[in-house]
Amino acid sequence: MDWQQIGNWFVMFLSGCGVALEIFVITLVCAIPLGVLLSFGRRSKYKVISWPVSLYISIMRGTPLLLQLLFVYFAPRYLFGLNYDRFLAALIAFVLNYAAYFAEIFRGGIDSMEKGQYEAAAALGMSKPQTFFRIILPQVVKRVIPATANEVITLVKDTSLAYALSVEELFFMANRQTSANGVITPLIIAGVYYYFFNLLLSILFRFIEKKLNYYK
Amino acid sequence: MVMLKVEHLSKKFKDTEVLKDISLEVAQGEVVAVIGPSGSGKSTLLRCLNQFEQITGGKVNICGDDMIVGQGKNGVIYAPKPVLKKIRLHVGMVFQNFNLFPHLSVLKNITEAPIRVLKKPKEQAQQEARALLKKVGLESKENAYPCELSGGQQQRVSIARALALNPKILFFDEPTSALDPELTGEILKIIQELAKEGRTMVVVTHEMSFARDVADRVIFMDGGYIVEEGRPEDVINHPQKERTRAFLERFTSLRSMAEPQD
Numbered sequence: 482m483d484w485q486q487i488g489n490w491f492v493m494f495l496s497g498c499g500v501a502l503e504i505f506v507i508t509l510v511c512a513i514p515l516g517v518l519l520s521f522g523r524r525s526k527y528k529v530i531s532w533p534v535s536l537y538i539s540i541m542r543g544t545p546l547l548l549q550l551l552f553v554y555f556a557p558r559y560l561f562g563l564n565y566d567r568f569l570a571a572l573i574a575f576v577l578n579y580a581a582y583f584a585e586i587f588r589g590g591i592d593s594m595e596k597g598q599y600e601a602a603a604a605l606g607m608s609k610p611q612t613f614f615r616i617i618l619p620q621v622v623k624r625v626i627p628a629t630a631n632e633v634i635t636l637v638k639d640t641s642l643a644y645a646l647s648v649e650e651l652f653f654m655a656n657r658q659t660s661a662n663g664v665i666t667p668l669i670i671a672g673v674y675y676y677f678f679n680l681l682l683s684i685l686f687r688f689i690e691k692k693l694n695y696y697k
Numbered sequence: 698m699v700m701l702k703v704e705h706l707s708k709k710f711k712d713t714e715v716l717k718d719i720s721l722e723v724a725q726g727e728v729v730a731v732i733g734p735s736g737s738g739k740s741t742l743l744r745c746l747n748q749f750e751q752i753t754g755g756k757v758n759i760c761g762d763d764m765i766v767g768q769g770k771n772g773v774i775y776a777p778k779p780v781l782k783k784i785r786l787h788v789g790m791v792f793q794n795f796n797l798f799p800h801l802s803v804l805k806n807i808t809e810a811p812i813r814v815l816k817k818p819k820e821q822a823q824q825e826a827r828a829l830l831k832k833v834g835l836e837s838k839e840n841a842y843p844c845e846l847s848g849g850q851q852q853r854v855s856i857a858r859a860l861a862l863n864p865k866i867l868f869f870d871e872p873t874s875a876l877d878p879e880l881t882g883e884i885l886k887i888i889q890e891l892a893k894e895g896r897t898m899v900v901v902t903h904e905m906s907f908a909r910d911v912a913d914r915v916i917f918m919d920g921g922y923i924v925e926e927g928r929p930e931d932v933i934n935h936p937q938k939e940r941t942r943a944f945l946e947r948f949t950s951l952r953s954m955a956e957p958q959d
């Protein structure tokens with residue numbers, strides 16, 4: 482076994498980790514707020530809002546992310562002759578897809594809140610925004626943490642799908658090294674990176690869950 | 698002074714009318730017990746007065762403010778928002794399942810509305826909350842969370858929370874029904890003390906002895922109607938209407954069956 486070479490790969494793949502991390506962070510930062518908005522839209526009493534949002538969510542959840550990635554990049558090209566940045570295309574696809582999943586999680590969390598909480602707040606004269614931000618939201622956050630954690634961990638692994646658009650992230654690099662050298666080691670190294678990053682995340686989420694466990 | 702005046706109130710859910718021609722008045726300092734079989738519309742009545750349910754017809758005046766200004770085709774026309782908010786602050790509500798905010802400490806449960814809604818300074822709100830906690834016998838629990846309290850303690854916090862806004866009229870919807878029997882006493886005692894202070898209260902209850910001893914007036918509801926009302930000793934001991942008699946009879950026989958024989 483060539484330890485030197487293995488070490489080289491570990492270092493070489495750091496840039497791929499950086500790209501994957503970029504996708505990961507930007508997706509979360511955009512998809513979570515968008516997911517919150519979509520969850521409101523999904524719960525809207527106005528059908529002109531709730532219906533299209535439901536359709537959107539069901540399409541995003543009902544078709545492969547890989548297909549969506551290719552669609553976001555290639556549809557503008559084949560339909561309008563528009564070429565644009567592959568990395569940007571990957572980001573757009575991830576955000577659109579993950580926002581739909583987050584929306585469903587948040588919607589479930591909001592729906593699970595007892596009517597009594599709203600009524601107690603209303604009886605105390607609290608306004609709708611006060612009720613939402615002071616009473617409902619903090620409890621919803623606690624309730625959606627486990628499902629959100631699952632989704633976030635899935636996202637780490639899903640960033641590898643960006644390789645389909647030749648975005649030079651971790652998996653893309655490892656895959657190329659594996660083909661070029663005819664050894665499996667680069668893919669294993671990529672797996673190690675993914676695994677440890679997710680290990681960190683699950684520790685972080687366990688910590689957050691514990692922090693929020695001061696009430697039931 | 699009349700604190701609550703309800704005239705010909707009706708409430709429909711879709712096509713079923715669950716409140717029919719309800720009229721009642723509650724004077725300042727009066728304690729009214731509302732009794733009646735389950736499904737008779739007691740909760741719905743309180744929920745209508747609390748603006749949780751859309752009223753179908755009739756008039757409601759709370760502490761001099763008209764909640765309803767007219768009649769539309771499918772329901773009443775409500776007063777403008779600021780008036781409704783004012784009315785809301787006149788009314789305090791204690792729920793059967795307490796509905797405390799589980800993520801807030803006992804103290805914060807009580808101070809949340811005074812600080813956010815009445816814009817009271819935090820220090821003052823906390824001081825007043827502590828005084829209320831003392832009043833309900835929970836001065837040592839201000840930092841506890843609701844899940845750490847017994848049902849009786851939680852209900853006491855929820856009473857303190859309602860009192861923190863100093864409402865002019867207090868509604869209780871079966872405040873002891875979710876409690877173990879041995880805990881009902883502590884809640885009823887607090888309500889009794891509030892009555893002595895001259896608080897105006899409407900209490901939906903199945904505790905006949907409480908209705909008899911504490912209420913100034915008892916209202917018996919059945920099938921969405923007020924069937925009978927009057928002084929507790931009259932309604933409970935000498936009901937005039939057949940339906941009242943049947944209800945109370947069933948009630949006392951159930952009670953004596955449930956009570957331990959010793």
Ligand SMILES: Nc1ncnc2c1ncn2[C@@H]1O[C@H](COP(=O)(O)OP(=O)(O)O)[C@@H](O)[C@H]1O
Pocket residue numbers: 710715733734735736737738739740741742
């Ligand atoms: N949201 C609702 N939708 C439809 N029917 C309801 C609703 N709430 C209450 N009801 C009906 O109204 C009637 C009165 O209920 P309720 O006021 O809860 O009675 P009580 O408090 O006296 O037990 C019952 O028949 C109940 O099924």
Ligand SMILES: [Mg+2]
Pocket residue numbers: 739740741871
């Ligand atoms: Mg009820």
